[in-house]
Amino acid sequence: MLKEQFAVIEVLKNLIQGNTEEFSRVTYTPQKPSFLKAAPAGWQFPRETPESQGISSGRLADFLAELAGKERTDLHHIIVLRHGAVIAEASVAPYESGMWHASYSMCKTITGMAVGMLIGEGRLSLEDKVLSLLDKKAILTGKKNLTVEHLLTMSSGVTFNETGMVSGDDWVSGYLQAGVKGTPGKQFEYNSMNTYILSAIVTKVTGETLMEYLGPRLWEPLGVTRVFWESCPMGINKGGWGLFISTEDAAKLGQLVLQNGNWQGRQLVPVRWLKTATAKHMETPDHMGPYGYGYQVWLGGRPGSCTFNGMLGQNVVVYSDLDMVIATNAGSDELFQNCVLLEVVRNYFEKDFEAGPGPLAEDPAGYGKLRKVQAQLAKDGGRWENGSLKGVGRRGGSLRKGWGFRSGSCRSSRFMEAERMKRLLDGRVYRLEQEQVGLGPLIFQVFHNNYTDGIRSVAFYYEEGRFYLALEEGEELKRMEVGFGRAAVTEVLFHGEPYLLGVTGSFAEDEDGRAVLKVDFAFLEEAVRRRLKCYFMEEEKRIELHWDETPGGRLITEGLGALLSDSLKSGFMDLIRGKAGVDLPALLVDRTIHPIVTGTWQSP
Numbered sequence: 001m002l003k004e005q006f007a008v009i010e011v012l013k014n015l016i017q018g019n020t021e022e023f024s025r026v027t028y029t030p031q032k033p034s035f036l037k038a039a040p041a042g043w044q045f046p047r048e049t050p051e052s053q054g055i056s057s058g059r060l061a062d063f064l065a066e067l068a069g070k071e072r073t074d075l076h077h078i079i080v081l082r083h084g085a086v087i088a089e090a091s092v093a094p095y096e097s098g099m100w101h102a103s104y105s106m107c108k109t110i111t112g113m114a115v116g117m118l119i120g121e122g123r124l125s126l127e128d129k130v131l132s133l134l135d136k137k138a139i140l141t142g143k144k145n146l147t148v149e150h151l152l153t154m155s156s157g158v159t160f161n162e163t164g165m166v167s168g169d170d171w172v173s174g175y176l177q178a179g180v181k182g183t184p185g186k187q188f189e190y191n192s193m194n195t196y197i198l199s200a201i202v203t204k205v206t207g208e209t210l211m212e213y214l215g216p217r218l219w220e221p222l223g224v225t226r227v228f229w230e231s232c233p234m235g236i237n238k239g240g241w242g243l244f245i246s247t248e249d250a251a252k253l254g255q256l257v258l259q260n261g262n263w264q265g266r267q268l269v270p271v272r273w274l275k276t277a278t279a280k281h282m283e284t285p286d287h288m289g290p291y292g293y294g295y296q297v298w299l300g301g302r303p304g305s306c307t308f309n310g311m312l313g314q315n316v317v318v319y320s321d322l323d324m325v326i327a328t329n330a331g332s333d334e335l336f337q338n339c340v341l342l343e344v345v346r347n348y349f350e351k352d353f354e355a356g357p358g359p360l361a362e363d364p365a366g367y368g369k370l371r372k373v374q375a376q377l378a379k380d381g382g383r384w385e386n387g388s389l390k391g392v393g394r395r396g397g398s399l400r401k402g403w404g405f406r407s408g409s410c411r412s413s414r415f416m417e418a419e420r421m422k423r424l425l426d427g428r429v430y431r432l433e434q435e436q437v438g439l440g441p442l443i444f445q446v447f448h449n450n451y452t453d454g455i456r457s458v459a460f461y462y463e464e465g466r467f468y469l470a471l472e473e474g475e476e477l478k479r480m481e482v483g484f485g486r487a488a489v490t491e492v493l494f495h496g497e498p499y500l501l502g503v504t505g506s507f508a509e510d511e512d513g514r515a516v517l518k519v520d521f522a523f524l525e526e527a528v529r530r531r532l533k534c535y536f537m538e539e540e541k542r543i544e545l546h547w548d549e550t551p552g553g554r555l556i557t558e559g560l561g562a563l564l565s566d567s568l569k570s571g572f573m574d575l576i577r578g579k580a581g582v583d584l585p586a587l588l589v590d591r592t593i594h595p596i597v598t599g600t601w602q603s604p
Contacts, residue, residue: 025168026449027233030496032244035226035525041098043223044248045255048085050370051363054356058366060088061373063348067328068092068377073313073341074331074550076527077101077247081325082355084255086248090374093381094487094502094522100226100244101329102526104447106310107229107243108195110253112152112296114202114214116273123205124148133201134172142180148201150184151194152295153281157181161191166446169233172200188282188293190336192240195296196232199239210237221263222256224249230448241310241447244525247327253308254316254325278306289337298337301350307342311335312527312551317345322355331527333551381487418484421507421515425536426462430543430599437595438473439521440494441528441549450494458534458545458599467505469519482519489524500524510535527551541601552593 050057060080067075068090076095080088091097118124124133126149133148142157150156160178164171175193199210206213211229219227227249230242256262257278261269280292280299289309291299298307304320313330326349332341438445438452445451453474461468466488470479476495480503481488487502502522510516514535521530528549535544 026166027169028449028451028495029233031230032448032497032499033228034491034498035100035244035500036491036498038100039225041246042225042249045079045081045084045086045251048087049362049367050082050087051360051367053082053085053087054358054360055082055087056360056366057363057370059348061366061370063344064088064090064370064373064377066348067341067344068373070340070344072332072334072339073344074527074529075313075328075341076331077327077329079247079251079325079327081251081255081327083323084258088370088374089248090377092377093379094489094504095329095524096489097378098226098246098248099500099524100228100246100249101314102447103243103245103250103314103329104241104310104312104527105192105195106250106308106314106316107245108192108240108310109297109308109316110214110218110243111195111198111202111210111239112277113218113253113269113273114210115148115152115198116269116277116295117213117217118202118205120270120273124201126152130197130201131176134176134197134204136172136176142184143176146180146184148198149295151198151201152277153185154188154190154194154293155185155282156191156194157184157187157189158191158193160193162193164193165232165449171196171232172234172236188284190288195240196236196238198296199237203236209235210239218268221266221268222249222252224252247329250308250314250316251325251327254318254327257306257318258320258323258325278304287336287338301346305350307337309337309342313339313341314527315342315345317342317349319349322349322353324349324355329527331529331550379486418507421517422460422462422467425460425467425517427460429457429459429602431457431602432545432597432599434595434597437545437547437597439471439478439492439530441523441530442592443551444523444526444528448494448497450497455597457602458543469503469505480521487520487522499526541603543599543601545597545599547593547595547597549593 050060064078067073067078075092077091077097078089079086089097115124119126126147128148129144130146130148130151131143146156146158157180158175158178159181160175164174167174171193175197181189202210202213209231218224224245226246228244229237231237256268257274260271261267261274277295277297278299279294281295282293284290284293289298291301293299294306298309299305300307300317300319302319302321306318308316312334313328313332315326315328317326319325326345328341330341332339334340432455435454435456437455439455440450440452455471455473457472459470461470467482467484468479469482470477476493478492480490480492480501482503482505484505487504489500489502491498492501502524504520504522506518508516508518514537517534519532519534521532523529528551531548531550533546535546537544
């Protein structure tokens, strides 16, 4: 465990010191394909009115509005199923319906399903020893009796945890060489590397990757055509994270659980496995989820309910007694089940909620309200406040001396002033004085092992009525159209991996009278956003860039505190600052989440 923690410290040290040369000990290879080149969407659920399936349209309208109104949820997509039909759905602008989305730990339950399939085929058992399956010998004591079931229940006790993904290329060896706390099977301790080892076992037993194994057994029967799962440097699918899948395709997995593993007459997952997997096997800490843990799945508050749960709001909630599934994607700043997003879900569909046993009378007014909420979210995004939708990118004012804005101008005046501002910026290139900051948010960089080379310059162009921002980052030029009032979508390369960004901008003026361009970069396939404020100082021909991102400082502080011991944090601060008492998470947030970069206009 000490080796992995020092690897994390090395990465943090490089981030804080702005060293873009050697962020990670893990070999980087581009993997992710372009979503724009993905196969057409496969089979989709039928759409029905909520009342036809025994649920009130008005209740669903209020549910969507409240979810969108919670600042910490940052809702991207949601689908609600009952009786195998979609009764409510929304994609919040700029996130578009049908796009795949990073699932984080939500995919752990899918890895568990693959294990259940192998057990059903008689090729694996819960009692099989991990060392025997992987043809390895125990280097340290404590793993001789480690079984598949211990991995499934997060009770292995192995200390090689999520920190291992920055420690080197061979994660299987790192896991098997690590120590064990206590006795396997005795205590729940959440560890994504347990799931990764399950994926490694699937590969060892079948000779196929997890994705290859699931292709004819799960993805093809379900009509899941747009799906991608990242691999470690050794070619093993990550298992516990790294899956990109659309909200509707994720909902199919919840429906499969409702149908006891049967899909259109074909038994994909053994019934016995699903009943066992969704039963409580371990007690869990209240801050993670109060209802217990099964086999790679969290249990819920209603009888027979369970949740595929991924950090930052990726969920598939299965209510067996209601014959309902709720699937979400979001960009929240919370890690486990005790979060704002799922609390709203529970308030509407747990506690005393009961659905109608049959169809309800159609409610045109309620259904109209639901449709209005869906349409406004798809068009304007933003947050709900006091029953109305707050739009995005609509702040502005009037120009003063060619720069800056005053409040109170009418819409047409603001439009003309913004157009003039774009023309003033056209062709400007600013060379940056600090080059350690990248466009990709910190969570994005760490989870994909795709670290920045640093932005060297920023430029602005106004061409044929469209405004562009260009970032020279390493050897790549990221040229993006900036939408005003509505995001403009551009595919951007990060070391050869394509990601879709929805970019929105607005002009304003700060309290000192400086002109400000505010830009929001929404990573449309991810749970993260990057935000930028460009302050223009005309007399000095300088620019000041203030960066921010979500999820941000709160999540980084919480996650880092869980990964590193106090002694290591203190030692690290001694190493990089020469004195103790500095708050490592705060310093990391200041240098990487909220950096300020300056630059000078390079005159033509």
